[in-house]
Amino acid sequence: MRPSTRLLPLCLAAGCAAAAARPPVVPEAQEELALAPWPSDEGVGTLSNDGTYWVAYVPPAGGLPLNADFGLVVRVFDAETRSRAVAGLELVVDARMPAHGHGMNSAAEVTVAPDGSFAVAGMLLHMTGHWELYVDITRGPLTERAQFDIELE
């Protein structure tokens, strides 16, 4: 047998799961679509996990803070052009530390900006370590996740 060398703690505590079970903030639907093409030198972008969307966020000036509230600007484009905004979306933004089995101590709020981007408020990464930032994009009955790996020091 091969030895086990990576023994990361998973969530054993009820409180972790219970905290993660809080009701998601219901976002506003995106109505106006006036997004400018994404400037490639700004923010962080990724394909969503099923390849439908190109999702990008702009962190606050100075980067993501440790244990302090912050906000993000999130933009969602179709994956093909990475510049054409997609209509009729709802967004939920959350973050989680998989190795610790818990999420944030706050629930982020998402609002639609006049230019069709999404303003995310109330983010709080309260620990150093590896976080996964989730952007869950809902259109009709389907939700697709885009996720970003964040190493917070």
Place this chain on the structure above:
Amino acid sequence: MILTFALVASAGALLSGAPDPPVREDPLGSHVRTLAQLHGPRAVAIGWDGRVVVAETGAHRVRVFGRDGGELLAFGARGSAPGELLFPSGVAVTGTGVLFVADTGNHRVQVFDAAGGFVREWGGFGAADGRFHTPHGLAVRAGQVAVADERNGRVQVFDHEGRHLRSIGAGRLARPTDVAFDGEGRLFVTDQDLNRVVVFDAAGHFLREWGDWGWYQGLFSTPSGIAVANGSVFVADLENHRVQVFDRAGELEYKWGLHAIRPREGRGMLHYPAHLAVSPSGDLAALAEPFDDRVQLFGPRSATQDEEDQAWRRQGVGQPAPHYGPDMDAAGAYMTIVEPESRSILVYDMQWTEPRLVSRVGGYGSAMGLFLRPTGVFLGVDRTLVACDAGSRRLQVVRLRVDPADEVGQDAAMPAFVKMLDFDRLGRRLGAEVLEWSIEPVAVTRDAEGRFFVLDGRNERIFVFDEKLGYERSFGGHGTAPGRFRAPTGLRFSPAGDRLYVVDAHNRRIQAFAPDGTFQFAFGADAEGRALELPHGVAVGADGSVFVTDAGASRVVKYDADGRFRAAWGGPGIRRLEFQEPRSIAVDGRGQLIVLDHANHRIQWMTQAGEYLGSAGSRLYTKPARLPETYDPADYEE
């Protein structure tokens, strides 16, 4: 296994440090006696004279016992004719001894006189007022009978003649499983998926609710039974293995029950109490525990009970291990198993002599990436996991970011949730079809083109979605005719992808379909012509052999690709190749057959000829399989 996740509800409560509530002067909780050797009892009632009425669900009958445990009466047999029963899961008794039975599998209520003679029936499958979809708990009071109409998400109230009076809770209740009246006619309902008690006034108006998911006192994990007596509300807290007692405003008064550690352990230790009843005088409680085929009776709690409980804890017999079920799957080097208590899916690496737990997917919650009640799972060879959440009526697709060539180890970041289909949002109009209910996914599989075949427990249909989760078509529907289903539970494709096998549980058969949904044939008999008792899971080997778990007979049955009986093995018990309510079954990448031995809290794996290879799970449950020479039946008697 690398690590056992001791995610134990009752232990969590004990370790929480929260102070116990002050105990009433007349609490219940002291074990009196056990009614044993019942077959899967899932409901119980106590009459004014102290007689105990048991819905012996697995035997399709009702049995009545005196307070001393002596049997007074038994009636019912499997069937759908008047007086016959199919998995009865609710029972109530009036002051004159008239018995109301929720005939769950037949979706009706039947009434019997005190001698067990059939009086009348009403209901039938459907969503209209007066009809039922999987009726469960019953309560009677002052000429009325209330029925927890589980899959219709409501409580219906009738007079004793069966005339519909009102429907309660539609839109508020998710999965009502039991109901109780108080002295003023208020209705107390256990809402199992949302882990709460909901209270309505006598006219059916909402009054209050309490609870949430968890194991701290006052919280629930799948509350399944409820009773009101002497002004107190008693709740059978199934996965916390305890009874919690509240006042009628929802303030906790006291609780009792500790998780049975040793297999079949009783004498007051609890193991999945599915239902309870309290005598009208409040001095006797009965708890139905179907996994252990028993009903335990409890009287007033002795003054030394707390000390006895603590002494028991100090024996240090260890923690219970994860509980497996109801579904699993295997592909390539990996196996995935639903763990109901934690609402998560366990991922095992199967390349070793023992399965190694390498990650966990999900947890309790309503956000993407979490589950309310995970049921079916499908694992593709590309390590894409598809999970049904019957509680939130969603399908979630997860990519397991692991490679069999990787160094083995636990990786909490392995799951990446890809996408989710919300059936409530999808709605009830699909193409030209208008569904009676929104889809409740209970099992899922995929074909070679990546289509999703979703088994719907409410409409009892199979819905087909393309690889982008766009709706394509459906087939099936409720009924006994070829191509229709009653309580379907599982589905898998043949290796060539030319045949879909579907477990049609209450019709006691496996049905084979072409991929386009055309019915081909059905099977389910053994060499002696005996039908399956309660088939649950299906797997298909590389040579096309079909393996079925018969949860009702606790055995595995093997057929060839055309449904001809080939072999059967097993039987109820805890020893090697014995099973207790086996649920799912799968063939892993090495061709091993893996059986999810649900009520024994273990898996067993074997050759496709039924030769034992190994077992894993709770230590005290796997020991009789691993070390049969140490088995002593006395260790497993109540």
